[in-house]
Amino acid sequence: MLRAGMIRQSSAGIYSWLPLGFRVLKKIEQIVREEQDAAGCQELLMPTIQPAGLWRESGRYDDYGKEMLRITDRHDRDMLFGPTNEELITDIFRNSVKSYRDLPQLLYHIQWKFRDEVRPRFGIMRGREFLMKDSYSFDLDYEGARRSYNKMFVAYLRTFARMGLKAIPMAADTGPIGGDLSHEFIILAETGESEVFCHADYLGFDPSARGVDYDDDLQPVVDEWTRLYAATDEKHDADGFASRVPSDKALHTRGIEVGHIFYFGTKYSKAMGATVQHADGSEMPVEMGSYGIGVSRLVGAIIEASHDEAGIIWPESVAPFRVGLINLKVDDSATTEACEQLYSELSSSGVDVLYDDTHERAGVKFATSELIGTPWQLVVGPRGVASGVVEMRSRTGNVDEEIPIESVTSRFTG
Amino acid sequence: MLRAGMIRQSSAGIYSWLPLGFRVLKKIEQIVREEQDAAGCQELLMPTIQPAGLWRESGRYDDYGKEMLRITDRHDRDMLFGPTNEELITDIFRNSVKSYRDLPQLLYHIQWKFRDEVRPRFGIMRGREFLMKDSYSFDLDYEGARRSYNKMFVAYLRTFARMGLKAIPMAADTGPIGGDLSHEFIILAETGESEVFCHADYLGFDPSARGVDYDDDLQPVVDEWTRLYAATDEKHDADGFASRVPSDKALHTRGIEVGHIFYFGTKYSKAMGATVQHADGSEMPVEMGSYGIGVSRLVGAIIEASHDEAGIIWPESVAPFRVGLINLKVDDSATTEACEQLYSELSSSGVDVLYDDTHERAGVKFATSELIGTPWQLVVGPRGVASGVVEMRSRTGNVDEEIPIESVTSRFTG
Numbered sequence: 170m171l172r173a174g175m176i177r178q179s180s181a182g183i184y185s186w187l188p189l190g191f192r193v194l195k196k197i198e199q200i201v202r203e204e205q206d207a208a209g210c211q212e213l214l215m216p217t218i219q220p221a222g223l224w225r226e227s228g229r230y231d232d233y234g235k236e237m238l239r240i241t242d243r244h245d246r247d248m249l250f251g252p253t254n255e256e257l258i259t260d261i262f263r264n265s266v267k268s269y270r271d272l273p274q275l276l277y278h279i280q281w282k283f284r285d286e287v288r289p290r291f292g293i294m295r296g297r298e299f300l301m302k303d304s305y306s307f308d309l310d311y312e313g314a315r316r317s318y319n320k321m322f323v324a325y326l327r328t329f330a331r332m333g334l335k336a337i338p339m340a341a342d343t344g345p346i347g348g349d350l351s352h353e354f355i356i357l358a359e360t361g362e363s364e365v366f367c368h369a370d371y372l373g374f375d376p377s378a379r380g381v382d383y384d385d386d387l388q389p390v391v392d393e394w395t396r397l398y399a400a401t402d403e404k405h406d407a408d409g410f411a412s413r414v415p416s417d418k419a420l421h422t423r424g425i426e427v428g429h430i431f432y433f434g435t436k437y438s439k440a441m442g443a444t445v446q447h448a449d450g451s452e453m454p455v456e457m458g459s460y461g462i463g464v465s466r467l468v469g470a471i472i473e474a475s476h477d478e479a480g481i482i483w484p485e486s487v488a489p490f491r492v493g494l495i496n497l498k499v500d501d502s503a504t505t506e507a508c509e510q511l512y513s514e515l516s517s518s519g520v521d522v523l524y525d526d527t528h529e530r531a532g533v534k535f536a537t538s539e540l541i542g543t544p545w546q547l548v549v550g551p552r553g554v555a556s557g558v559v560e561m562r563s564r565t566g567n568v569d570e571e572i573p574i575e576s577v578t579s580r581f582t583g
Numbered sequence: 584m585l586r587a588g589m590i591r592q593s594s595a596g597i598y599s600w601l602p603l604g605f606r607v608l609k610k611i612e613q614i615v616r617e618e619q620d621a622a623g624c625q626e627l628l629m630p631t632i633q634p635a636g637l638w639r640e641s642g643r644y645d646d647y648g649k650e651m652l653r654i655t656d657r658h659d660r661d662m663l664f665g666p667t668n669e670e671l672i673t674d675i676f677r678n679s680v681k682s683y684r685d686l687p688q689l690l691y692h693i694q695w696k697f698r699d700e701v702r703p704r705f706g707i708m709r710g711r712e713f714l715m716k717d718s719y720s721f722d723l724d725y726e727g728a729r730r731s732y733n734k735m736f737v738a739y740l741r742t743f744a745r746m747g748l749k750a751i752p753m754a755a756d757t758g759p760i761g762g763d764l765s766h767e768f769i770i771l772a773e774t775g776e777s778e779v780f781c782h783a784d785y786l787g788f789d790p791s792a793r794g795v796d797y798d799d800d801l802q803p804v805v806d807e808w809t810r811l812y813a814a815t816d817e818k819h820d821a822d823g824f825a826s827r828v829p830s831d832k833a834l835h836t837r838g839i840e841v842g843h844i845f846y847f848g849t850k851y852s853k854a855m856g857a858t859v860q861h862a863d864g865s866e867m868p869v870e871m872g873s874y875g876i877g878v879s880r881l882v883g884a885i886i887e888a889s890h891d892e893a894g895i896i897w898p899e900s901v902a903p904f905r906v907g908l909i910n911l912k913v914d915d916s917a918t919t920e921a922c923e924q925l926y927s928e929l930s931s932s933g934v935d936v937l938y939d940d941t942h943e944r945a946g947v948k949f950a951t952s953e954l955i956g957t958p959w960q961l962v963v964g965p966r967g968v969a970s971g972v973v974e975m976r977s978r979t980g981n982v983d984e985e986i987p988i989e990s991v992t993s994r995f996t997g
Contacts, residue, residue: 187627238654281631298630
């Protein structure tokens with residue numbers, strides 16, 4: 170990513186997103202947003218700086234340790250840069266919702282978080298300042314909470330599928346809460362930082378969850394996806410793994426966590442007094458869950474899952490540009506005219522094009538284009554232009570053909 | 584805004600944007616983005632937390648005072664929550680651009696900033712954590728810098744005009760840099776915190792800058808907009824005001840600053856060694872300017888400029904919803920069916936609708952709708968539905984008519 174000019178580190182674990190990287194980040198963010206909206210989750214935005222008082226109410230101010238970036242403002246008040254938002258959303262909830270009539274509620278935001286890691290590593294995969302989507306569900310009872318959990322489970326399958334990722338939901342630790350409502354969504358990758366164990370058949374599952382209706386009972390979808398063995402090392406059970414997975418299907422590898430969904434019941438609502446009145450008049454703490462996706466981390470995870478020696482191979486849905494337009498001879502007026510014509514036609518048809526009109530050699534241009542990884546390359550040179558054709562190549566190598574210049578735009582819009 | 588449920592304060596000067604307020608914030612952000620893009624400015628994203636080292640290079644670490652939120656990380660490194668980004672963007676520039684061939688450059692980002700105000704006030708107008716769009720220009724010489732400045736000048740006129748605001752560019756202080764290249768864009772409002780003096784004819788100017796071509800010379804547009812007297816109190820010259828403005832045109836009032844553009848030459852590039860090689864081989868510090876728009880502040884400024892006693896009157900371009908759909912009798916199945924039909928038709932045609940299907944009395948629903956300020960209200964009741972009509976009212980009060988139910992959608996899409 171550094172080589173491709175996508176990001177630049179400003180201090181340990183803190184990055185600037187240069188125009189190319191920023192486009193990818195925005196596309197990923199938009200897919201996450203669309204799938205949250207589709208699941209009936211409402212977007213809001215909480216600030217980065219939070220008052221320590223709320224974290225004292227939940228008891229996490231002292232528990233959180235040195236990963237929390239603690240700040241003192243000019244009036245000597247204790248503040249912090251939010252590593253997550255359970256406390257703040259619970260505070261918003263308790264001040265606005267009082268009755269069972271206003272439940273369920275699913276709320277999310279996409280905001281920069283900070284965790285002061287001792288040794289930030291894996292570039293943006295484990296940076297200190299990172300962009301995260303976090304959702305929170307509020308329900309009257311466990312059954313409602315489970316429905317909210319299932320919605321997020323399915324939304325996550327769809328979200329990662331749209332980015333070309335095979336994310337496997339793995340049983341994850343629930344801590345003192347217990348139960349089975351905690352899953353990490355993990356991309357298998359040997360460079361990943363988590364050790365994982367799972368059934369190989371997961372790799373053949375279709376995660377697109379096409380035609381799902383969020384008003385339906387989603388339990389069958391969740392059951393199908395949790396039927397086979399899949400667990401992180403925290404939850405791994407060697408005997409269960411051996412008995413449930415035939416040895417030729419047993420995958421023991423590493424992975425990258427890209428999402429985590431978690432039901433935690435009344436942990437925060439009890440501590441912070443977030444109660445709702447039930448139909449029978451009783452006041453009970455609301456049932457909650459939280460659901461995170463590492464938006465900036467996903468940029469790294471997608472690259473990890475899709476690259477070769479020459480560089481990145483972007484899935485079309487998140488590519489910074491769909492087409493790389495390569496002018497092989499900038500000095501040749503016919504070639505440059507053809508390129509400019511193509512650039513203007515494609516752009517005005519809504520196709521994102523990155524035009525290489527530098528004076529570099531062809532080899533350098535090809536290498537740059539492959540490093541950046543646009544899904545398509547259009548190679549325009551004097552000989553082709555003379556006979557009315559350009560070369561169209563896919564980054565994956567599956568397509569490489571000469572096509573008439575006048576049919577280029579329709580190839581990308583048709 | 585608090586009453587309308589748009590925001591909620593989490594600590595002094597720090598707010599959460601609830602779903603309604605968030606929608607307005609996003610619409611304003613998107614208008615700002617589109618006009619920056621149209622002017623040829625490239626978007627990137629710098630982090631909120633910056634290393635103190637860069638600010639020591641520019642000399643501002645000690646100068647900035649208590650408004651800078653200073654932070655020490657777990658390794659005792661001095662960091663800060665960026666109040667602005669001149670240092671960081673200069674660092675990015677000096678590491679990636681070396682030659683006159685890569686100039687000019689116009690870069691921007693839209694990111695949360697923090698200024699630790701002693702007494703945060705005016706709600707989100709002068710909060711501590713605020714969303715700002717800041718652009719930076721890099722040019723070879725003064726003439727180039729002036730062209731960049733003019734681009735941003737025109738982009739700002741267009742940006743504010745799209746939000747229904749009359750923003751007047753006023754001569755502002757340039758500090759030790761001197762010259763005339765600093766303007767604050769100010770909305771006149773008696774509650775504003777700046778004292779301003781200007782010619783009343785500005786209020787009749789058309790700021791839409793329609794059909795502008797950013798490749799043209801924009802000096803005539805800038806000249807037209809700076810011909811008459813307009814200055815903040817810092818730059819006010821009582822004699823000049825008296826001689827240049829007839830007394831019946833002399834406005835002495837208050838205003839809200841929503842944008843500031845500023846040419847500062849080589850102030851940062853010299854201090855931080857951001858040089859470029861000119862065509863003659865010489866190395867010179869690059870000429871810079873910075874250009875800010877207060878995105879979150881604009882939400883407050885628009886409300887200040889457009890409200891009545893009942894609540895907010897949103898311009899259509901930034902309204903959280905375009906239409907408020909009011910069901911007068913939720914228990915009546917024909918009325919509710921008509922409402923649901925309208926809601927689904929309008930939504931699927933891309934019209935943002937806020938549907939009030941609560942059990943409140945009609946009077947409460949009208950009051951809520953006027954407080955929230957959707958530009959249009961559709962009032963659906965049993966009598967109207969029986970004769971196939973609904974009431975369509977504009978928030979401004981200019982339109983109030985009965986229209987056939989089947990023509991509603993085309994009124995909003997046609």
